[in-house]
Ligand SMILES: O=P(O)(O)OC[C@H]1O[C@H](OP(=O)(O)OP(=O)(O)O)[C@H](O)[C@@H]1O
């Protein structure tokens with residue numbers, strides 16, 4: 805039976821002492837496991853229509869692109885500052901190990917488009933909440949936020965209260 809946990813490696817004290825980093829590269833190396841994780845994320849969308857899948861740099865890009873292709877939806881990158889070449893909207897946010905800014909291209913989401921937000925890990929929720937603010941600023945409708953894994957002890961779901969949140973694995 806497929807168990808996502810078997811494909812996630814814990815790396816203690818990365819990138820800072822005290823943080824147990826959840827490394828998804830073992831999952832990415834195994835095409836059957838990556839396919840299974842994609843299938844389960846798709847099942848949990850229950851056939852909801854999606855126009856754009858928004859992936860958050862950088863680890864969110866891997867499964868966001870797989871999901872977009874399967875959903876016949878567009879893929880939209882949300883990136884760290886200074887990486888996107890065209891005009892952008894920006895949002896500040898904080899995460900488990902620091903502070904940063906996220907950007908999205910101004911023409912990436914059209915008014916009323918149905919959006920799936922995807923990232924690998926939901927930790928404090930700062931990143932995903934900032935992504936949601938960007939999408940809503942542009943008139944997008946957030947249908948679901950999905951993650952491979954949620955670090956429940958950091959209560960990220962609290963920052964995503966108005967949205968449907970799906971995680972394949974919950975770490976207590
Ligand atoms: O819920 P939060 O506390 O906001 O943290 C979650 C975010 O942290 C990680 O990204 P990171 O900023 O480390 O960047 P990376 O994906 O480029 O490694 C992860 O991929 C999420 O995007």
Ligand SMILES: Nc1ncnc2[nH]cnc12
Nearest residue numbers: 823824825826900925927
């Ligand atoms: N512990 C963690 N492991 C991997 N990604 C993260 N993003 C925020 N916290 C993380």
